[in-house]
Amino acid sequence: MATETDQEARASAIGQLRTDQSTGERVLLWVDDHLKWLMTLPAVLILFSLTFYPLLRALQISTLQYLPTGTTFVGIENYANLLDSEAFLNSLVVTAKFVGVSVGIEFILGFSIALLLNRKLKLRGLWQTLILIPMILSPTVIGLIWRLMYAPNGLLDYIAAPFTGGANVGWISETGTALYSVILTDIWQWTPFVVLVLFAGLQSVPDDIREAAIMDGASTRQRFLDITLPYLKSLIVLVLIIRLVDALRVFAKVYVLTRGGPSSATNVISMQMYRTAFRFNNFGEASAMAVSLLVLVMVLAMSFMKIANVEFGS
């Protein structure tokens, strides 16, 4: 390759200029000659050994049964068991509800707010900084904050008192409300993300296109459908994919708020996996879940990109 020979030529040129090469210099020149591999090696090595290799091990572990005496190979039995496992199927339903409702509301709410704010307003830097805060907080801290608000006799019980007649709602302790309380917490944390990204996208719609459309007599709604939406298409898809993938793996929030309970009302996939592996020591079945989850995420992300292409046209 051209650049490689260039570099070798240059490196040896430096070497030739100096006859009094020290060992240190020779090492540096050797480093320079192999720089393109040396610089990528640590990153590739770490990612390979800590993501790719464990992935293969997950596949392998998913075919094993863990017994106190050791492991035995059971083939696809763990996968077959999953289909019969009520707890696992329930966790799929819970996860689907969680992801669908929270990402749906976050997107609609966030996009509306971004559209609303997309005009000449003062203090833009300030509000952008302030709404950034929930996104960067630890999901653990967020879980605790909301635990405090959902507590019996807590703030939300007080706010809801006119509707409940003063009785405690049991936000996270009742099967009927627990999942929606976790969803509300997620919406609180991630709506600002949708706002920030889509607002930045809206701001980058070129003024001249919009002005030309106004000149042509396009109404606000027409401008939105024919200019804004196509212009934001890829950003919208990106936001939805990021949120979808992140929501699918929700763990800390659930762990802190409800630990998957009451009974299994908030038992999302990652919680079910955690329980199976580290409470019941069933590593095989938990790995089978993990592999299924990975396939699910990949299929979802890919089909989503495909749908997005078809719908908006490329």
Add this chain to the structure above:
Amino acid sequence: MTTEQDTPADTLPYKQPSRTEEWFETLSKYGVTKAIVYGLLGVFLVWTLFPIYWLVTATLKTRQTLLSFPPQWIPLDAQFGNFARLFAERPEFLTYIINSTLVTVVTTVLATTIGAMAAYAFVSFDYPYNLDFHLPFYILSTRFMPPIVTIIPLFVIFRNLGLVNTLQGLILVYTMFNIPFAVWMMKGFFEEVPESLVESAMIDGHTHIGAFFKIVLPLVKPGLVASAIFTTIITWNELLFAVILALNDNAITVPVGLASFVTKFSVQWINMSVAATIALAPVLVFAFVARQQLVRGFSMGAVGK
């Protein structure tokens, strides 16, 4: 600019505005819509910030005033002793803070350095089989993988290597976690450094690796700072891997310690609030330093610089 003649009214691509739209136009002329927008922005800000205010003020309340009807909106009779009491009743929390700080600092240095080196190499070298194009995509794709997928094998591997319950184990995992982001962040910055700069430095007698550290890296300092802050926040906040890989005080980090205030049977409300406030303070400081880059980071480079 088109003239009247070029576009007669009946060939306009769009129909004339409807009455509702005219009505909106009139409203906005008198600043009504603007007032409404400011009002709604205010509501959104209160909704977003109030829960944090509620946590921080909880640190100054007593067990009785914390969950009272009606709530105490402003902590009167502030209990500053709550902070000292946390460390008196739960001295191990100090250990968790030290553990978290060590893990975060080392991870940040490692992930930023390793990520920056890889990003630079992908930008400035040609690799066989188009690897300089494919490898960054492979690296980025690991960010989409649910971390829980690899956690069981990692636990098994780490148990065999004796890395469970060690800070080194956590550092390894978190470095792996943060490299993809650092690579993608830094790639954008390195692409803007002119190639001629490195070439002239090498003609001046610098080695390539020397030019990288002495000339290129100082130029991309904003990117390094942003990667470092992003890594710091992610690492400081992480719970899932810590819950599984850190089982005793040798390695327990702040998030795991926080979660332990909440058990199935009771919650130590005041201690919990104080500890959570301590955990969120550094993150807030960093957020204000690097707000622009954070949005970029969360949107995986799609927004702003």
